Amino acid sequence: MATRVAPHEMPMIGQRELVLLIALLMSLSALAIDGMLPALDEIAREMGVAEGNQRQLVVAVYLLANGVGTLLPGSLADRLGRRPVLLGTLALFALLSVVVTLVHSFEALLVVRGLQGLAASGLMVVPYAIIRDQYEGDGMARLMSLVGAVFIAVPVVAPSLGQGVLLIAGWRWIFFSLAGCAALGALWVWARLPETLHPEYRQKIDVPVILRNMGVALFNRAAIGYVLGTSLLIGAVFGYVNSAQQLIGEHFGAGKWFPVVFGGTAAMMVVSNIVNARIVERFGARRVSHTGVLVFIVVSCLQVWAAHYHDGEIALFLPLMAINLGLLGFLGANFGSIAMQPFASIAGAASSIQSFFRMFGAAVVGLVIGQAYDGTARPFAHALLICSVLALALVLFSEKGVLFRRLNGPKPAAAE
Numbered sequence: 053m054a055t056r057v058a059p060h061e062m063p064m065i066g067q068r069e070l071v072l073l074i075a076l077l078m079s080l081s082a083l084a085i086d087g088m089l090p091a092l093d094e095i096a097r098e099m100g101v102a103e104g105n106q107r108q109l110v111v112a113v114y115l116l117a118n119g120v121g122t123l124l125p126g127s128l129a130d131r132l133g134r135r136p137v138l139l140g141t142l143a144l145f146a147l148l149s150v151v152v153t154l155v156h157s158f159e160a161l162l163v164v165r166g167l168q169g170l171a172a173s174g175l176m177v178v179p180y181a182i183i184r185d186q187y188e189g190d191g192m193a194r195l196m197s198l199v200g201a202v203f204i205a206v207p208v209v210a211p212s213l214g215q216g217v218l219l220i221a222g223w224r225w226i227f228f229s230l231a232g233c234a235a236l237g238a239l240w241v242w243a244r245l246p247e248t249l250h251p252e253y254r255q256k257i258d259v260p261v262i263l264r265n266m267g268v269a270l271f272n273r274a275a276i277g278y279v280l281g282t283s284l285l286i287g288a289v290f291g292y293v294n295s296a297q298q299l300i301g302e303h304f305g306a307g308k309w310f311p312v313v314f315g316g317t318a319a320m321m322v323v324s325n326i327v328n329a330r331i332v333e334r335f336g337a338r339r340v341s342h343t344g345v346l347v348f349i350v351v352s353c354l355q356v357w358a359a360h361y362h363d364g365e366i367a368l369f370l371p372l373m374a375i376n377l378g379l380l381g382f383l384g385a386n387f388g389s390i391a392m393q394p395f396a397s398i399a400g401a402a403s404s405i406q407s408f409f410r411m412f413g414a415a416v417v418g419l420v421i422g423q424a425y426d427g428t429a430r431p432f433a434h435a436l437l438i439c440s441v442l443a444l445a446l447v448l449f450s451e452k453g454v455l456f457r458r459l460n461g462p463k464p465a466a467a468e
Contacts, residue, residue, distance in 0.1 A: 070186075071198045073245060074179045076237050077138065078199070079206040080145065081118065081172045084230055085111055085293060086210035090311055091223035092297055098223075099158040105423055108294045112419040113162045114169040115290060119412025121173030126404025127262045129178050130255040133247045134185070134400075139238055141174030146234035153224040177400070177407045184392050184399040185248035192392065193337040196385035197329035200321070211311035253397045262401060269402035270409070275391040277450025279406045281443035282387045283413035285348070285380060288439040290418025291432060292373070295425040303427060304366040313370065320374045324381025336458035337386035338451070344382035345444050351375050352437040359433035369429060376436060 088095075088110070096107040129137040148168040155161045179199075187195050217226050255261060270276065292299075301310040332340055351372055358368045388406075395402035417439065424431035451457065 287417025
């Protein structure tokens with residue numbers, strides 16, 4: 053069973069329903085990215101964008117803004133509570149999804165996509181704080197893996213859903229659909245999610261206090277290596293997402309089968325998150341994730357070999373890519389729970405600053421990787437290897453050079 057902290061005065065939502073709700077909230081941001089990948093060509097044609105890498109900006113701008121926006125929601129949630137921040141986030145996300153449907157220039161589209169990314173930042177920050185409010189340690193890692201198994205199913209089906217919308221309507225209806233999903237999420241939060249913030253952990257809206265709490269969360273050695281390591285690994289995946297339509301659809305010649313191929317590789321993350329949820333409490337988040345990053349490096353070496361000596365052979369690329377993505381199921385939730393472990397009393401601020409470095413850093417890395425696309429898989433393969441080796445070095449820094457330890461958990465960090 054997941055390790056649960058002392059209950060609040062308000063009744064807690066059931067674990068299964070909490071997993072589904074958190075997964076839905078986090079999935080909205082994934083839908084805003086992966087659901088529109090099949091529409092990039094149509095958007096580019098309609099708005100006169102001729103250069104292939106330029107259309108990646110529709111995704112990259114969203115991701116960059118999403119990363120920047122993560123600095124704010126956590127501190128607001130530490131003061132106002134989780135529910136009002138989530139409801140406000142969902143309302144703004146729905147509104148901006150509708151605004152996207154009204155634009156008619158590429159520049160305006162990028163501006164609104166950036167605002168949408170800012171609005172969606174709360175959907176990445178507050179759910180981590182909600183889970184940390186109620187669970188800790190390997191139990192938190194287990195719950196995050198269950199969330200991940202549902203959440204990551206979205207990239208598997210999102211391109212196909214987007215393609216389905218395109219078959220019966222224009223690309224703008226993808227964003228109308230996003231607005232509807234956000235409205236459903238808001239209704240679910242309003243009706244079923246109690247306030248999970250412990251009353252004694254409520255923080256002041258005071259800039260020095262916020263900065264101090266963020267500094268505590270950022271400069272904790274036990275956490276920072278896992279935060280930055282996650283940023284690099286997610287960044288490699290963002291690079292894949294940014295260039296996937298060109299890499300798979302054009303370079304490897306998948307064409308109209310792109311949504312199926314893309315979804316098939318992403319499906320491995322669902323499987324690995326389910327497996328991780330079953331084994332993490334037995335073996336510990338550190339042992340599982342440290343093994344995962346070492347294997348990731350080995351598979352990335354094979355990606356480099358394949359890109360140089362068998363470039364263009366999709367039969368080699370896809371199995372290796374599926375393994376790389378599958379390994380993330382043993383890394384993301386575990387790295388995140390380890391990094392959040394010391395910060396029960398400042399979970400919102402910790403989630404904000406950690407999410408900022410995870411998401412903004414990953415967006416920058418992903419943008420660089422995507423823009424490096426040269427018509428082959430080589431830049432992406434090199435990026436996978438570099439990111440995974442640096443992630444291992446950062447983990448070694450946090451663990452003071454010793455891997456595979458299983459700890460009872462560090463003492464909570466002090467708050468203002």
